[in-house]
Amino acid sequence: MLPRELFRKDPERIRRMLRSRHTEAPLDRLLEVDRQWRDLLTTLEELKARRNAGSKEIGLLFKDGKRDEAEARKASMSRLGDEIKDLEERTSGLEQEVETLELTIPNLLDAEVPEGANEDDNREIRRWGDPPSFDFSCQAHWDLGPALGILDFEQAAKLAGARFAVLRGPGAALERALISFMLDIHTREHGYTEVLTPYLVNSTSLQGTGQLPKFADDLFHIDGHDLYLIPTAEVPVTNLHRDESLDESAIPLRYCAFTPCFRAEAGSHGRDVRGLIRQHQFHKVELVQLTTPWTASDALEQLTGHAEVILQRLDLPYRVMTLCSGDVGFSAAKTYDIEVWLPGQDRYREISSCSNFSDFQARRAHLRYRPAEGGKARLLHTVNGSGLAVGRTLVAVLENYQQQDGSVVVPEVLRPYMGGMELIEPI
RNA sequence: GGAGAGGUGCCGGAGUGGUCGAACGGGGCGGUCUCGAAAACCGCUGACCUUUCACGAGGUCCAAGGGUUCGAAUCCCUUCCUCUCCGCCA
Missing domain, CATH: 1.10.287.40 (Serine-tRNA synthetase, tRNA binding domain)
Structure with a gap:
């Protein structure tokens, strides 16, 4: 607002x-x-x-x-x-x-956002790592996973329909390892406080972060209740301090949260129909910072860096894009997308989206702080981003760490989280 | 789900129809005193909206939404939330 x-x-x-x-x-x-x-x-x-x-x-x-x-x-x-x-x-x-x-007017754009009509005009600002070169024809995860017996889309369809997946054995363990790994880095090294929130929220919360009233079609609604499945942990975490005035001494607040995320994907029929890329339910570790107006811009750089660290430790090649004016989301003033290299698809795919929302969400959700020098309460600024989307990270691990025989090497940093397992072989 | 008790300002807590935006206490801020501090004493201390160049003026807010009344924090209805006991359940 x-x-x-x-x-x-x-x-x-x-x-x-x-x-x-x-x-x-x-x-x-x-x-x-x-x-x-x-x-x-x-x-x-x-x-x-x-x-x-x-x-x-x-x-x-x-x-x-x-x-x-x-x-x-x-x-x-x-x-x-x-x-x-x-x-x-x-x-x-x-x-x-x-x-x-x-409530239907989008946020003002940051002056640094490049002009552009759509995602084709997004600007690459840096790259990290080199895409692996395979001396065999590499597979997409939707072939690799089922062949290993760790990923099953047919059983998921039986349970819930399209855009769901079942992970099995080392696949499920790998997902869980990624979640713990990410949370440990962010809490122990990056200074975030872990929170575990409700996965259902009311409409006021969704209005606070900007999903409602405009984007109701993207959400799953619980019949007969004022409750929605969260599309991202951004919603419950940002709303933690709704209608509060915090002391400036408590700012910035840094939260990370693991949650499942639920998206109706109403407008994406025919897009990414194969594999784990676009699911109705997926896991995400989210980073959220509540800052003063003067530090939000730095916080976005910092938070994006925190997300990048995860990819660096996993040794997954990626690039960082600045979204152009036509591609920045409704509530955001500026957004960096981190795109990970997926050999199976021979391209970079979004794995994290980090945004500065300036005071847009704070005004909707009444997030304020009392300045240390006294005076009237001011609006906080909010910054958040994925750190990272877990399902897509699992995809990136499978595709980047695959071997000729269809097995997948477990990245070293994840082995302690998987009982020392070094290789995922067909079950 | 059943029975009961509640939801008031930064916090605690009064207030059952008329100068109540709200007693009192605590906290915070400022002052007196002091070499300084503590104590004591004095004063100040909510948010939002409209209007105005400004000074200011006006309105709204006692969980939320309706109703009764000239007038509602106070009476009535509905909803939400919290607590206690019972039931159920992981």
Whole structure:
């Protein structure tokens, strides 16, 4: 959510942002409804001021024992009450429309975001590691995994349908090893506090981080309850401090969380239909930082680096992309995507998305801090990113560590987490 | 799921229809005193919205949403949440 004074005083700035994002939003409607709302509100508040004064007088008259005079005043006050009630209904209707509309305006973009229409215009800023060269024809994970007996899509389809997977034996252990490995690095070396949150959240939480009201179709909703399966741990973790004012001395807060994530993938029919890349349910270790306005930008660089460390320790080649204006998500001001090399697909694929949301989520979720030097509470800034998407990391390990005979070498850093296992061979 | 008790400001906790945005205590901030500190004493100390160039003015908020009333933290209804006991369950 953007500050109201911005669209009132500088709507052109928002129009430029929308053009740059190659998107549209009901800004004109918002401006019009906001104008109407404020006009009515002014009138309404005048009436209420009169009622307050009048009621006070009636109270005093009763106190002085002037019953008749008081009763006489009641009649006109009653009419005023009806008038207020009517005007109140219209005013709150307009106010609600303003609130609904402003929730559909995306965040302003950081000045460093390159111009561009879509993902083809994203800019590569660095690369790490060299893609492995195989002297045999390498396989995609959706062939490797089932052949090893550690990955089964058919059984998953029987249980739940398309876009689910069953991991078995060393496959399940590898997933679990990755989760523990990532959490250990982030908590022990990068200073994050691990939290384990609910996997179901209410609509207020989803509005706080920006998934609602605009992206309801991407979510799984629990019938008969105000509860949704989380699409990312970003939602519960960022909302931990919703409606709070933290002490500046506690800032920055760094949280990491392992959760399953659930996505309806409503708009992605036909995309990534094979394999583990795009699932309705997947595991992710998420990094979240709550910072002051001045440190958010550094925090994004730092947090992206924290995610990169995981890939470096696993010796998986990757590159970092700055998303262009047309590809930055609704709530984000700036985003780095980390893309890991997948030999089976002969290309880099997103494995982490790290964003600075400036005060956009904080304004929605009322995340504030009290400055150490005193004064009014200020909005926090939020920064988060995957550290990493676990399923896709498992894919990257399988494909990058495969051998000619179809076995997969276990990366050294994961062996302690897998009872010393060095090689995954067909079951 | 059943029975009961509750949800008030940064915290504790009063307040059952009229100067209540809310007593009192604690905390925090400032001051007096002191070489300094403690203690004591004094003062200040919520958020949001509209309006105004500004000073200021007005409105809203006592879990949330409705209702009664000239007037609601206080009365009524609904929902949510917390706690205790029972049941059930991992």
